[in-house]
Amino acid sequence: MIFIYNDYGGTHTTSLAAALHLKIISPSSFPLTKEEILAVPYFNKLTKKDFGKLIFHGKDQDGHLVYTIGRKSQKLVVPSLESLGLMFFEHFNIEERLVFSNTSPTVPTIMSFGGFFSRGLGMDAIGVPLLVQGAKKCLNNIYELVETTKQAALISTEDQIVVLDNKQFQK
Secondary structure: OEEEEEEOOOOOHHHHHHHHHOOOOOHHHOOOOHHHHHOOOOOOOOOHHHOOOOEEEEEOOOOOEEEEEEOOOOOOHHHHHHHHHHHHHHHHOOOOOEEEEEOHHHOOHHHHHHHHHHHHOOOHHHHHHHHHHHHHHHHHHHHHHHHHHHHHHHOOOOOOEEEEOOHHHOO
16 A cells, blocks of 8 residues: 655645654654654655655555655646556556545644745744644644544555545644
């Protein structure tokens, strides 16, 4: 199984989701400190050149691969990857399941502003505190999204590709 967490920038909620999925951070350690949030792999570290790139975060305890991608505002990224996946499954007899999970609904407004200032304008002095505050605000929601994603992946179906929009996590 391959999990791909996706959102606009691919460096905040997706990084937190991947870290939760891989148990790098856990709910038992909530609330996280600023230092713990900033230590999450790839959190606030990706740049514009990373948009559209699949970023490998690791293998989970069951050996499933965990990736993230920043799709910017392109609504066609996930459908394109879905189509590519289907092509690979068909032509190369791959017996995997691809799970795309959108983390965008978990993004609080304060995190959007933080990302704009930090990643967009390079103003970390303003952006990072907003990002940390936003991360603290949405961590429980992201944890629930990750758990829901894992459960959805296990549901028996013939579909090799699962796309979760996760609108139920919108606050």
